[in-house]
Amino acid sequence: MEAFFDSAATSWDSRTTAGSYEYLEPLAVALGKVEVRPERVLDIGCGTGEATLFLAREFPMAGVRGVDLSEEMVRRATRKVGLDPSARVSFRVGDGSDLPWLEDSFDLVVQVNVPLFPREVARVLRRGGEFVSVSTLGADTPFDTPERWYRRALIRAGMLPAASGRAGTGTWRIARLSGDERSG
Ligand SMILES: C[S@@+](CC[C@H](N)C(=O)[O-])C[C@H]1O[C@@H](n2cnc3c(N)ncnc32)[C@H](O)[C@@H]1O
DSSP states (O other), X not given: OHHHHHHHHTTHHHHSOTTSXXXXXXXXXHHTTOOOOOSEEEEETOTTSHHHHHHHHHOTTXXXXXXXXXXXXXXHHHHHHTTOTTOSEEEEEOBTTBOSSOTTOEEEEEEESOOOOHHXXXXXXXXXXXXXXXXXXXXXXXXXXXXXXXXXXXXXXXXXXXXXXXXXXXEXXXXXXXXXXXXX
16 A cells, blocks of 8 residues: 555646645535634645645644655655744654544544544544545545445444535535544
8 A cells, every 4th residue: 555655646746636626625615614623633644735735724723734654645745845843734654543643632634535544533533523534536436435334434433424515526524523432
């Protein structure tokens, strides 16, 4: 997986429409519906960082982190922010199934075209935090999770599916971390 995406990273921005309005439209629509005003935001499977930078723009007061399994994706994302002395936006290598953050680290966790990691998302989210997952081509990507699996996996992890919809060519979903019961 890392090797595949390391190699894909070299032409990701020119081959995909990752930074375009069309690509980010379902994310933009979903962000307009989240209830939290986040101070800490995480983008899982951030790739070359286009959605992460969009999050930084949408939430100018928030610290925004991007994490990806591929070193080359993270290198390219990091180049876009340079050294960023404020450290408001930064990227690091890490696995969505074993995130390198403590519990309760984020108010908002986002992922665009990435498989689900519900238990880890629930672990790093603060209570009442929200989770946005986007598939830019709806069900037509290998990264989309069918609705029934999505609901079951999220509920098992202690999150409640809250809203979903279509925008442009894609789909978006929002879930909230419920009460105190985080299941293991
Ligand atoms: C289809 S790309 C999407 C990249 C970016 N979110 C975008 O929309 O442009 C999937 C990304 O997920 C990353 N990825 C795959 N498995 C992962 C995992 N277990 N943990 C973190 N990142 C992962 C890949 O390296 C790749 O950058």
